[in-house]
Amino acid sequence: MTQPAGVEFHNVVKRYGDVAAVTGVSFRVDAGTLVTLLGPSGCGKTTTLRMIAGLELASEGRIEIAGRDVTAVGATQRDVSMVFQSYALFPHMSVLENVCYGLRRSGIAREEAGRRAREGLAQVGLAGYEERQPSELSGGQQQRVAVARALVLRPSVLLFDEPLSNLDARLRRQMRQEIRTLQQSLGLTVVYVTHDQQEAMAVSDRIIVMNKGAIEQDGTPRDLYERPATPFLARFMGESNPATGIARPLGNGRIAVRLGEAEIAVASPRVVSGSVTVAIRPETVRVESRVPNSGGLTGRVEAASYVGTHMEYGIATTVGSLFVVCPRVERPLPVGHEVDLLLEPRGVILVDG
Amino acid sequence: MTRAGERGAALAWPALGLAACVLLPWYALQDGLGSLGWARELWNSEESGAAFALGLSLGRWWLLPTIACLFAAAITALLPLPRARRGTLLALCGAAGIACFVAQALGIGLRGWTADWLTGLFGELDGRQFGIGAGGAVAGIACVGIVASGLALRGAFGGDAFVAGAVAAVIASIVLFTAWPILRILVQAFQNGDGAFVPSLLLERLSAPKIWTLRCLLGGGRCGVAWNTLFLAVCCGVGTTALGLAFALIATRTGFRYKRTLRVLTVLPIITPPFVIGLALILVFGRSGLVNQFLEWAFAVPPTRWIYGFQGVFLAQLFAFTPVAFLVLIGVVEGVSPTLEEASQTLRADRWATFTTVSLPLMKPGLANAFLVGFIESIADFGNPIVLGGDYRVLSTEIYFAVVGAQLDYGRAAALGLLLLAFALGAFFLQRRIVGTGSYATISGKGDAGLPTPLPAAARRVAMAVALPWAAITALLYGFAFLGGVVKVWGRDYTLTLEHYVKAFAVEHGANGLIWSGAAWHSFWTTVKLAAVAAPLTALLGLLAAWLLVRQRFAGRAALEFATMLSFAVPGTVIGVAYVFAFNVPPLEITGSALIIVLCFIFRNMPVGVRAGMAAMSQIDRSLDEASATLRGRAPQTLAFVVLPLLRPAIVGSLIYGFVRAVTTVSAVVFLVTAEYELATTYIILRVINGDYGLAVAYSCALIALMLVAILAIQLAVGDRRLGRRAGPTQGARA
Ligand SMILES: Nc1ncnc2c1ncn2[C@@H]1O[C@H](COP(=O)(O)OP(=O)(O)O)[C@@H](O)[C@H]1O
């Protein structure tokens, strides 16, 4: 049994032949925290995770776990466990044998291994399922066995590669909460890979967003959502509408951005003026029937759909077509209706580039 | 791993090598290691000395560099060094050790230095090369192990010393026992009788009119062996493909009731020695065969030797290799997606149009593949041409006579071997291109299958008309083959008797218990023993190589895969001749031993094990291995607890194949057997050549029985895998 450990990447590159799957990433994961690698499919998340596990060895750079250089050390010797996307339960072993496997390989006697495995299974709520074969379990149960199997080793780092992608939406929400609770109560270091932005925000202490093999931004969920550094991030972390406005400094770390007819004061660390790119969060925009001089952005409803919890509108404005959600569902605005869009400072994000 | 553990692991190979240099005789002993007399002479005899003694006090200074490299490796392992540095140094020490080892092994021959410039450099040599023995072998292996462990420390092979060692072992053994012998053929083909290197000689040997003449077309005399071989192979390829297709269509696309019988009939030839059909053909069509006797009796036609020659070999090969074509084509026919055929039918094509415009074109690459398989089998065949060929000489028999016959012309044998190899590799590359590029036959694995469209009536009638008589004749031939063993003298005296079996397999009670007095027992037990030793090793090496190829990524992976596949295409005759050339002189002097036969079995049959293993392994989700690795399972444990249990069917297959092929093979081992190590097949062939059909047939039947027993035993011993409720797919359990 080992202490949870931190992980550090220093300029790590992974190449397959000529293609670089990961191009020089550096980050650190503090001991006892849950950090998520988030990004679109093919951006190099799995590759990065597998390099932590030692299933792939880095082509360049240095990897440290618990302060020790493990760059050339294989998976078996790294004290890292992983929960696979496919669960990878051994089909020829019972549930108990699966969970015992790592303990036995670590040289723990059969009885002790069995006891710890039962304990682990109880921890994930699967007491009583020891003698089943993996094929006799539901998807969610298989998932739990995979977690228990990795957990009982008390690895210094625990890795998850899209662990919930094979489950239905309801189970996904429940499992991610269970994983987070386990991680916090046991103080584990967890690196978690997902492409689902909501899942990442729900479970993480920190999120590392990757794009095209490189790190795009690294921060807390709130940082990333409210202060995305790039247009890619603004788009990727939740919905947003890109738009171009004219900026004018106001002083006090604020600038005024003119968007069509509307002008709005937003916080900005830098003093900028002239043309700027902003991202408008759809849930922060209020849609009202047109009144003269409302100070809002004028537009016309192009599309309206009812999705149960809210209305979704496509609205044509002078700064382009905007996607807007509106919690009022009782009296939807008809297509063709003239509207004012009232912007909120927190919903207009200044992005570089 | 801790620094100390790392050091200990790094020390293992150098320590083993040094121990071998002190404790084992470096050279091969006349009577093996069994009697421990050598232990007393380790320090004072040139024949059975250990490397240290030989190098330091017995004047064989050329062994010292290798020992020094082992020493350097041991010191490197003990020094406090960073991981990567230690790895680099170890790899260098090991590589230097291999270089020194190989240099002294090849630089010194039976008569001192093997090259003039070496004599010039070191002066006349006092001493000569002996065959490498236990000490030398272990030291050489240790050097390879040192390189592997060094590379693993540097982070190659996923940083895993076991994987590194396994890769090194597989590569080294393939280089030593496949590549090196074939290289020796190449060299031999350029050498004259005195062993001198004459570049023009190969051309001279290959352009001999006996090989290439086309006189038969002009009406006078016989054609060259190259044309004979090619013509036979093309006919065999076309014939087996046509028959195989007919069988495959019947088995998959008709409601034919006796499909199972059909399958048995097509599998039977695989477990029979390849010349049994030839033997049966002699019994039916031979000079004193049934047909001739009937003609003589009914029409007073004098008996002829009609069957001997092209027609006989062709018929025998058709019977023998149609099952192989069937097995290839059944996959192809089943691979044509029924959905496509159903789509075609919904597009107003009737069954015949669907068959000719959709199904057949989709099968085309598969048909080409089957043709090439038949082609390769035919040129590699030795048993049927030797039994039935008569004057119709082909390359494989010609090589045999060049080596074994009165000519004793090794250079010519080597040149012919190269030609045969060229044909085989040519066909092999063609086949790979066809299989690699043009195959559309795919089974999607999705549940969209639909039902296979029944064969159109006309096609069905043709297939039946071809296949059923053929199946009947095969059954008849087997029947006659069996009968031949239980009648007195075929052709003259048809009284039933067991005398052939008695002659072959008699067991008597003597004063000291049982006496195995039958004529066949000696070769029978030799065969069983050697095959039983070879089969597990074949399976092990094959599956290990497959595991490395499918699961590990390392530099040279593609080259290794290619090399194993290539050795599959090398005809047995070529391998046999190559082994004779490569292993009858030091440094590796093992001709005449059981070892060379076992090695030949292993490296002949391993490629199929590799293929089977790769196919099975690619059905097992890779993440299972990785899960084991992240759960502290080291590579050998992963192999033992996860991969092998899931591979049971492939293990059974490889074991059976390794055993059956070892028992039935002829072409490679005819060059390697001796009076002491005689094999069943070569013994039978000699009986056939001497016209002793009764005994030959009886013995063949016994062999078939032996193989059936062995197959059952293997299946019982290895068992099946159990995957619980939904037994079947071997992927990681998924939602
Ligand atoms: N074994 C491999 N060989 C070659 N390319 C690979 C291999 N594994 C991944 N890649 C490539 O590396 C990139 C990143 O892959 P991956 O890390 O699996 O992405 P993600 O998990 O973020 O979807 C992809 O473009 C993929 O095609």
Ligand SMILES: [Mg+2]
């Ligand atoms: Mg992925």
